[in-house]
Amino acid sequence: MSTYKDNSKKSDAWRFPHTLQTISIFSFIKKIEKDFFAEVTVQNFGYIEDSISISIQLDCNLSLIEILNHANLGTWGGFKSNTDLNPLSKAIEILQNENNCNIAISEFSLFLKDTSIIINKTNNLNISKELNAILREIASQYIYISNGFTKKPFEIYIPVLEENDFDMEMYIPEECGQKSYNEYWGIYFESEEEAVIYDVKENSYLPEELHLCLVEY
Secondary structure (H helix, E strand, C coil), X not given: XXXXXXXXXXXXXXXXXXXXXXXHXXXXXXXXXXXXXXXXXXXXXXXXXXXXXXXXXXXXXXXHHHHHHHHHHCCCCXXXXXXXXXXXXXXXXXXXXXXXXXXXXXXEEEECCCCEEEEECCCCCCHHHHHHHHHHHHHHHHHHHCCCCCCCEEEEEECCEECCCCCCCEEECHHHCCCCCCCEEEEEECCCCCCEEEECCCXXXXXXXXXXXXXXX
C-alpha cells in the first residue's frame, strides 16, 4: 500500500483561496520548476490555524541517486553545503510577502523515475526549511535503507507518526516516540506487501511486530 500519485490535470489542481494572487502563484511554480528540473503542481488545502495550507507535488525525470548527487553538488534544488537556505524557502517567503499571509506546506511529494518521497508536516517543523536536512539524511542513510544497495525503495514516507497522532495516515506505537523528520520513516519495497518502519538513528529496520500501522477513518 502506498501514497497515490495525483495525476489530475494541472489546471484542475491550481485551486487557491481568493486571497492568493494568481500571478504570484504562477511565478512561484515557475521558480520551483526551474530550480528542481520538475513539473510542479500546487494544491490548496484551505486554512489551518492561521496559515493557508498547500501541497506541492514535483514530477522529476531523474532517479533518487541522481537527485541526491546533484543536490550534494548544488546543481539540483539550489542546495548549498552547510546551510539551510534553499530556493523553496525563499519562494515561500516571497509568496507570503506578496499575499500578506502565512503559507504552510502540509505535504511535499517528489515523484522520481524510480522512487517517490512523501514528506508531511509534523509538529511545528517547516518542510521548506527542513528539506535540505531531510535529503542529506536520505543520502547518508541510503546504503542502510537499501540493504547495501541490494533493495531499491519505491517509496519513502516521512515521517511515521506516533500512535496518538491521527492527523496522518501512518503511525507507530507511542513508545517509539516522534520528535523530528529524521527519526522514523515508512519504506515501501516492491518485494514487500506492506511498508516497513526504518529507524533513522539506529540505521536499521524495526522488528516485524512494529511494522507500519494505518489509521482507519
